[in-house]
Amino acid sequence: MAFATAVIGLGTSIAGQISQASSTADSAEATGKSQKQAYDYNASVYKQEAELIDRKTDLSVYRQRKAAKKLNSQQRASYAKAGVLLDGSPTAVLVDSAAEAEMDIMVTKYNSEIEKNKALSSADYQTYLGTQAEETGERNANAAWATAGGNIASTLLTQASNWATRSIPTKKGT
Numbered sequence: 539m540a541f542a543t544a545v546i547g548l549g550t551s552i553a554g555q556i557s558q559a560s561s562t563a564d565s566a567e568a569t570g571k572s573q574k575q576a577y578d579y580n581a582s583v584y585k586q587e588a589e590l591i592d593r594k595t596d597l598s599v600y601r602q603r604k605a606a607k608k609l610n611s612q613q614r615a616s617y618a619k620a621g622v623l624l625d626g627s628p629t630a631v632l633v634d635s636a637a638e639a640e641m642d643i644m645v646t647k648y649n650s651e652i653e654k655n656k657a658l659s660s661a662d663y664q665t666y667l668g669t670q671a672e673e674t675g676e677r678n679a680n681a682a683w684a685t686a687g688g689n690i691a692s693t694l695l696t697q698a699s700n701w702a703t704r705s706i707p708t709k710k711g712t
Contacts, residue, residue, distance in 0.1 A: 548697050552690050559686030563679035570675015577668030584661035588654045595650035599643050606639030 610632060617628045624632070 548693070551693055555686050555689050555693070559682045562682035566678035566682060567675045570672045570678070573671035573675070574668040577664045577671060581661040581664035581668070584657045584664060588657040588661070591650055591654040591657060595647060595654075598646050598650075602639060602643050602646065606636060609635055609639070 613628075613632055613635060614624070617624060622628050
């Protein structure tokens with residue numbers, strides 16, 4: 539009867555360890571997946587930001603070109619009103635104004651490209667962090683199972699040793 543009780547106790551202990559390992563592993567995996575979802579969401583926000591930067595840049599370039607054309611038209615009208623021929627200095631001023639406007643557009647595009655690349659880089663980093671979080675969750679789950687396996691093996695060896703010690707006959711009178 540004592541042996542049966544010990545076996546039942548051992549089985550209960552092992553079942554508890556398996557249950558605890560299962561719970562810990564499930565929690566670790568769920569945490570990793572949850573963190574990955576959060577990082578993936580952040581990555582999608584950064585990607586949307588990059589798209590908006592492109593749209594903002596297009597609008598800004600459109601407005602700058604429109605303003606440059608308006609300035610060019612106003613300059614031409616002023617020259618015409620004053621009776622100035624579009625030779626020499628007036629032409630140089632028009633060309634210089636157009637070149638300056640185009641340079642401003644190039645600077646706008648360059649700055650926007652830097653801003654967009656920062657957003658895309660942040661998106662990539664968030665994706666990386668998400669992958670790392672998910673893998674960490676999986677490693678922690680595997681570690682929980684490995685720890686449980688070690689604990690169960692230790693429990694079995696200890697119990698086997700105890701049973702073996704009890705069943706060895708001892709000499710009386712020595």
